[in-house]
């Protein structure tokens with residue numbers, strides 16, 4: 001490809017609305033241009049990276065025997081009504097009406113479409129299992145589209161759906177997909193973790209998210225420091241073991257006046273106790289009911305875990321009025337002693353804890369030396385806690401670490417969620433009609449482009465790993481088009497192109513400085529620099545973008561050397 005004929009309008013200035021490095025570089029390196037919030041043109045350089053990723057994804061999907069197809073983007077409301085999601089999806093689903101007043105949605109995911117297709121076309125157990133996938137644009141009207149293609153409103157996704165007759169078959173296929181996903185992210189040159197995750201609105205109870213580790217990530221990953229153990233989960237689901245204070249002889253319950261002391265720091269400081277011995281009582285409104293959650297003062301409630309335990313759709317912290325109505329005191333002084341008629345959910349960090357302090361349900365007062373099952377009842381303990389860095393791993397006891405991650409893919413065991421709601425059945429071996437058991441598997445193709453940049457860049461620009469680089473080599477001719485040096489550069493370019501190398505030739509009539517800057521910005525792994533020296537000693541320089549290493553190579557050896565590099569990486 002000749003750069004003079006390519007569409008590569010690079011920019012010197014950092015765009016004002018770009019907050020994270022990948023967004024900045026994707027605009028500056030002429031990969032991306034916004035046309036509306038969260039909606040982008042993918043310029044040729046970006047499109048090549050997308051195609052590279054798609055190819056890797058295709059190869060790994062095909063290895064699992066998944067079959068590619070293409071479903072429509074425009075999806076009729078009836079299908080969404082059958083599954084029940086038309087009313088629960090909310091504003092993220094982009095809906096519209098056609099000229100016949102029929103309602104449609106732009107597909108944000110395709111469980112409904114595929115389930116309906118399979119129910120119509122695959123009717124016998126003999127045709128199962130089957131997995132179908134597509135690579136296609138998806139639409140989600142995100143509340144806050146941001147970070148470029150990381151959280152866009154239109155983006156490219158690979159979505160796959162598998163159909164089985166038994167749970168065992170689904171489990172086996174899920175494992176295959178897990179391995180395929182690991183291979184995909186490895187081949188894309190990404191540092192990632194597969195983490196246990198919450199199944200959210202899609203449903204099913206077994207799911208992993210694949211997280212690319214990067215400081216700009218919107219998710220928190222808690223993972224074990226012991227590599228052999230490998231435990232990792234999102235902060236929404238992570239479990240952990242925490243150190244407990246030593247159990248003491250139960251002491252006498254006492255009320256202490258704590259005027260104006262509300263926060264954990266204020267109260268524990270005033271009472272002269274460790275924050276872990278002050279138990280917080282948080283009142284939540286859960287689908288209209290009020291419940292109390294008890295947790296150690298040094299810990300926070302994981303609302304997703306709590307929501308699951310009490311089987312609620314929505315929970316939120318109760319407002320001051322509700323707190324006052326139930327406890328008779330202001331927020332900050334609520335406690336479980338004498339708290340009547342509301343359900344108490346206690347975190348298991350309270351097990352073994354005794355002689356602790358709690359609010360006294362009275363303004364400006366706390367109880368100390370509180371012991372459960374003496375001063376109030378706890379029937380059962382639950383895990384409602386956010387895991388933290390420094391806690392101990394539940395699997396091996398090693399210390400947990402805490403990373404930020406970008407979710408690039410997710411795999412779910414859906415079970416019969418969609419086949420039941422959409423009445424999708426096959427004829428089983430015993431002649432009975434049964435619901436398919438399903439799995440679904442998504443990968444954010446365009447998000448991977450940004451995630452890869454978040455992991456591989458320096459102050460000069462992007463550093464592509466070879467697996468997904470738009471070109472492997474850029475030939476930089478430093479001299480003007482009518483010089484001998486230029487001719488040498490052109491010959492090298494032609495030679496590599498003929499040999500099948502993906503090579504870009506910077507043949508523009510601009511200054512060397514300009515060419516170097518652009519080459520570094522767009523991050524092609526190998527730069528071949530042809531200048532005056534090349535005439536004198538018949539050699540050219542190869543610069544490795546990642547390390548900055550410069551190697552002088554005999555003009556005639558260039559093809560051989562480049563192939564060595566491409567093989568190594």
Ligand code: ATP
Nearest residue numbers: 149150151152155157407408409410442443444447
């Ligand atoms: P998130 O939690 O980031 O909103 P999600 O869990 O809703 O994502 P899935 O439904 O699991 O996403 O979609 C599969 C994949 O599609 C995600 O793992 C992610 O890589 C990608 N993806 C989801 N939403 C977006 C978006 N708005 N822009 C770009 N990629 C996205």
Ligand code: MG
Nearest residue numbers: 209407409410
């Ligand atoms: Mg997800």
